[in-house]
Amino acid sequence: MMQVKVGDCILEIVKGDITEQDTEAIVNAANEALIPGGGVDGAIHRKGGPEILEELRSKYKGCPTGNAVITGGGKLKAKFVIHAVGPVYKGGNRGEAELLKKTYESALKLALEHGISSISFPAISTGAYRFPLEEAAKIAISTVIEFIKKHNSPKLVRFVLWTDDAYQTFSQVTKEISPNLS
Ligand code: AR6
Numbered sequence: 001m002m003q004v005k006v007g008d009c010i011l012e013i014v015k016g017d018i019t020e021q022d023t024e025a026i027v028n029a030a031n032e033a034l035i036p037g038g039g040v041d042g043a044i045h046r047k048g049g050p051e052i053l054e055e056l057r058s059k060y061k062g063c064p065t066g067n068a069v070i071t072g073g074g075k076l077k078a079k080f081v082i083h084a085v086g087p088v089y090k091g092g093n094r095g096e097a098e099l100l101k102k103t104y105e106s107a108l109k110l111a112l113e114h115g116i117s118s119i120s121f122p123a124i125s126t127g128a129y130r131f132p133l134e135e136a137a138k139i140a141i142s143t144v145i146e147f148i149k150k151h152n153s154p155k156l157v158r159f160v161l162w163t164d165d166a167y168q169t170f171s172q173v174t175k176e177i178s179p180n181l182s
Pocket of ligand 1: 018035041126130131
């Protein structure tokens with residue numbers, strides 16, 4: 001586990017399962033159709049129960065890449081799930097980096113609008129969507145730091161990494177970026 005202070009806020013890097021987090025919100029790595037798939041998405045819907053999908057169906061038609069929508073957390077510990085749609089990686093020349101940044105910003109903006117003070121993120125796009133891990137980590141960490149510096153919120157942002165490789169990469173990138181924090 002690793003913690004870094006950013007102003008009054010805390011950025012945390014942990015290894016674990018996003019569905020077990022007790023932060024007010026957790027973020028889902030969703031798809032544009034908002035139809036449950038595998039990975040994080042599958043785990044959230046399995047553990048959270050059918051009401052999350054019912055709410056998605058009744059409120060939203062879908063969600064374009066780079067955007068996010070919010071529902072309740074169903075049976076999860078988290079009160080809210082923010083469903084964020086990251087880009088499919090297609091070689092790196094199709095705006096994937098900008099879209100991944102926008103995805104994190106969209107999720108953080110929704111959190112701000114709902115007064116959410118603690119949130120957990122997975123490594124969006126690094127599974128089925130094949131975004132290279134190190135580049136994804138640099139974008140994820142720098143975008144979160146930029147946002148919390150600007151808004152002084154959320155008070156806690158936790159990255160929850162499933163694999164050793166993802167945990168090591170996110171920790172290393174945070175170490176490289178954090179000395180520049182003031
Ligand atoms: N907790 C935290 N991280 C996890 C967990 C978990 N329980 N399970 C997997 N990961 P992915 P994507 C990691 O594929 O790449 C779905 O089918 C995993 O090791 O969940 O954005 C959706 O419906 C990887 O590092 O999301 C979409 O169609 C990271 O979470 C599509 O996949 C993201 O992997 C989205 O693909």
